[in-house]
Amino acid sequence: MLNSFIRFFLQNKLVAYLLLILFVGWGLITAPFDFGLQELPRDPVAVDAIPDIGENQQIIFTEWMGRSPQDVEDQITYPLTTALLGIPGVKSIRSNSMFGFSSIYVIFNDDVEFYWSRSRILEKLNSLPANTLPDGVQPTLGPDATALGQIYWYTLEGQDKDGNPTGGWDLHELRTIQDYYVRYGLTSAEGVAEVASIGGFVKEYQVDVDPDALKAYSINLEQVMYAIKESNIDVGAQTIEINLAEYFVRGLGYVQNAEDIEKSVIVVNNNVPIRIGDIAKVSIAPATRRGVLDKSGAEAVGGVVIARYGANPLEVINNVKKKIAEIEPGLPSKELRDSIFSQVKIIPFYDRTQLINETIGTLQEALSLEILITIIVVILMLLNLKSSLLVSSTLPVAVLMCFIAMKYFGVDANIVALSGIAIAIGTMVDMGIVLTESMVKRLKEAPPGEPLLESVYEATTEVASAVITAVATTVISFLPVFTMEAAEGKLFKPLAFTKTFALIASVIVAITIIPPLAHSVFSLKSGRKSLSYLYNGLAVVAGGILSYVYHPLLGGILAIVGVAGILHLLVQQYSSDRNASILSAITNIIYASTVAWLLAAVWMPLGVNKSILTNFSFIVIIAGGLIGVFYLIIHFYENILRFLLRFKILFILLVSFIVYQGFVVYQETGEEFMPALDEGSFLLMPTSMPHSGMQENIKNLRLLDMAVTAIPEVETVVGKAGRVNSALDPAPMSMYENVILYKSEYKTDENGHRVRYEYKQGEYIRNELGELIPDKNGRYFRQWRDEIKSPDDIWDEIVNATNIPGVTSAPKLQPIETR
Incomplete structure (x- = not known):
């Protein structure tokens, strides 16, 4: 069956090329990296810096203002905790009682759906028996988010038209703007679960009662509280019809200012009303605070945007920024005493976009560097440009296919998940190398008259089953990772998924894409030398134009390829086969050096203060030294093998010593559960x-x-x-x-x-x-x-x-x- 697949794609190359175009286009659409292709739509994989390894939990938050932690524990936390124990799927319940509020954390099993657990809790809270909680106490369900959802922190500050800080805004003014304008505006952004405020002063009416006045008028505090409560209410009545027109009858009683409270009547003694103002002083003052925000030594007002569970954090942040750009022009402004214009602006001080972009950018750079290093090694080890191009060009295709699988299997792109792709690149390259080497060997040893298609088919089928077996072994070795649970599973499963996706994608590419592509590449032979000279000459000219107009390095690469092609044709025409082979090796070394120069410009391994030439020399020395060692091992492999077989005990002792030293180093190596990130x-x-x-x-x-x-x-x-x-x-x-x-x-x-x-x-x-x-x-x-x-x-x-x-x-x- 496998052989039938290979022959089908070889005989129907158009299908293979259409499949290649589909994989590349689809992968670019779903890739977490933005390649700036405006012509293609974007539906990227959800992106975050690290996987969310938190518990599957819901929070029940209950406020009981002014009460001690012990009272909150006895009358709020304990009754609610015992009532919630019977919910299905609950693993444990934790609680925290503090001054004025209670927090209960209901931990569910990992297989319980997030929103299903919320509905079960709401059902339980709505069916609590009467008198379970004190009068006026209402438990609420926390936002549908986790602590990792805190993606954007900001402050509100006054700035002039040039963006310079001006001040001039009181803390209570900024807090009012935050609570009644900014918070509602940002909450409406797609993917936002909650916008929480902090800092400043919340205005409230405060009634300072005079005890002596209460005693003189024989009034108690309950009467005062009742009078204040009843004075702040609108009363609705029926309608009245006058002159064929209908009018609504309303009693307007909402409090507009402190004087309205002062004029509220508590009781009437001998037809003399006793008002709030007679026994108390009413003022507008700040509410008691349990949180403060400070910026560089000065109190500030701000908030935190919390992303909804399951939302794409990067997309949510972008939605928030769009909403900020929409509401910011409408924020209050005023002219200060020194005629300076000041408008309230939203100033972020923690934005996870930077961390996400840096994390993804670092991994993107790492993947790019891996591919470039792989190209260098493949060119120098195979010494065949066509084979090198085959192996190198199909590697990005397999990576793009991995992004497609991540999108539709719900695996987010983060530092752990993308590391799985980086780890798998070595194995992915091996498959391409094995296939192309088999093809090159078959072409050299093919019987006279054997069609190129048949040679490619025989070479592919000869090693295809072995390649698939090797990949299957690697995939199966990761099965224990898929069985991990709790935080360990949430951290390492994405890596196992992405590595598996990458390996399967490379197998698909090896079976369906590489053979037809190899057939096309190896059949590129011009019957006329003049056309070959023309094509290579055009490459040199195009490289020069590209260097001048767009990018010197890319143009230089194209020009080098053209010059090398012309030299190769001249040596083939006017010299011996031995000289042609030497020139071919030199040409491949030049190609590898060109890629190494590109690698040095991107990587800068010795630091940005060193020149590209110095970094290039470092790469050449390291890569050349390693590849030189490989060639020495290949050249003297038979002698090395005979020596080791003759002195088996010595070799086994050497290996045992290395294993022992590795175990010692392992014991002294530090341990870290979560990888360290540089957030700046x-x-x-x-x-x-x-x-x-x-x-x-x-x-x-x-x-x-x-x-x-x-x-x-x-x-x-x-x-x-x-x-x-x-x-x-x-x-x-x-x-x-x-x-x-x-x-x-x-x-x-x-x-x-x-x-x-x-x-x-x-x-x-x-x-x-x-x-x-x-x-x-x-x-x-x-x-x-x-x-x-x-x-x-x-x-x-x-x-x-x-x-x-x-x-x-x-x-x-x-x-x-x-x-």
Whole structure:
């Protein structure tokens, strides 16, 4: 049956090419990388930095303002926890009782559908027996999101038309704008589960009762509370018809200002009304706060956008940014005392887009570098340009097919999943090499008169079953990974899936694409030498034009191919076969060197401050040395094998010693469950004394932010004490979270790409405004001090700067690690 498939695609090359076009087009549509192809629609794989390994949980959040943790535990948490125990699929229930609220975490089995579990909880909450909870207490279900959904943090700030900070806005003004305009606007963005506010002051009416007045008028607090409650209500009545027109009858009673409350009547004694204003003072004042936001030492107002469970985080962030661009022009503005125009703007201080793009970009670069290195090795080891092109060109096709499978099997693109593709590339290349080598050998040893199609078919069928068996063995070896459960399964299953997808895709390519493509490539032989000279001459001319108009490196590659082709034709025509073989080897070395130059320009293994020539020399030395060793082993393989067979005991002892040393190194190797990421930021999470008051925590938070802001490598610092208004955040006031964004090592543009600046006579040239001047032939500008070599050094500076009495130390974390 396998042989029938191979022969079908060989005899129907059009079907194979259509299949190739389908795979490439479909893969480009679903790829997580944006190749900038505007002609194709985009339906990419969901993208995030890391897999969500959190529990399958739902949160029941209940507020009971002013009550102690013990009261909350006894009258809220315990009754709700016992009532929720009978829900099907529940693995465990955890709870947390704090001042004024209760958080209950219902952990479900991993196979329980997320929204099904929410519906079961709602059913249970709606059927609670009477008097289970105190009067007026209503439990609510938390947002349909996980802690990893906190994808976008921002502050509200006043800025002028040039984007410079102006201030001039009170904290209660900004909080009102956040709660009643920004929050609702961003919540309407597609994929957003919740927008939670923090910082500033929430305005409320406060009634300060005079106890002596209460005693004088014989009024108790319940009467006062009842009067206030009943005074803030509209009353509806029937309609009345006057002159054939119908009118609605309404009693307007909603409170508009503090005076309305003061005029509310509590009781009437001897036809004399006793009003609120007689026994109390009514004012507008800030509500009690359990969360504070601070930016570089000044209090701020902001919020956090939480993505819905199962949504594509990158797509949600883009939707939020579009919504911000839509609502920002309508945000309030005013003219300050010094005639400066100030408008409220939404300023992000944590945006996971950067981390996602950097993570995906790093893996994209790694995949590209792997492919380039593979091309170099294949060219130098096979010394056959056609075979090298076959192997190298089909590798990206298999990767694109893997993206298609990821999209429709629901595997998100993250650092772990895409690592599976990177790991599988070696095996994917092996299949192409085995097939093409078999074809080249068959073509050399084919009987006279055997058709090219038959030679390719025989070569493919000879090794196809062995190739599939090898791949099947690799796939089966990953079966234990698919059986992992809980956090381990959520972390490593994506890797197992993507590696399996990549290997299966490479098998499909090897069986359906490579044989027809090889038949077409190996049959490219011109009967007329003049046409060959013409084609190669056109390649040289086109390369020169391409170098001048578009890209020098790409044009140079095309020109080199043309020149090499002409030389090869001349040697074949006017010299011996031996010289032609030597020239062919030299030509392949030139091709490999060209690819190595491209690799050096992209990779820069010795650093960006070294020239491309220095990086190219490093790659040539390393790659040439390794390949030279391989050729020596191939050349002396028979002698090496005879020596090892003669001294078997010595060889076994050597291998045993290597295994032992590997085991020793393994025991001393550090362990890390989650791979470390470079977000370009740190999260400082110290704590203060549990009983410390609001003002003490605000002072500590301000000191921390100001101390870190003074570090030259730090760009911005935003600190949070306490919790945001969300069920996902149960933090106490004594816990701080300081998001520290540090500058990139080298100055970059808005897309995160390093920029070169004009550099002459040992210094950077600046314009009249003191700004650096971009220059393609210049140097990268380093923003860190000379003694700062890595982000770890920046963290050491932060630790030294934040040694404040009354505040604990904190481990080195990044924002995404705590979600």
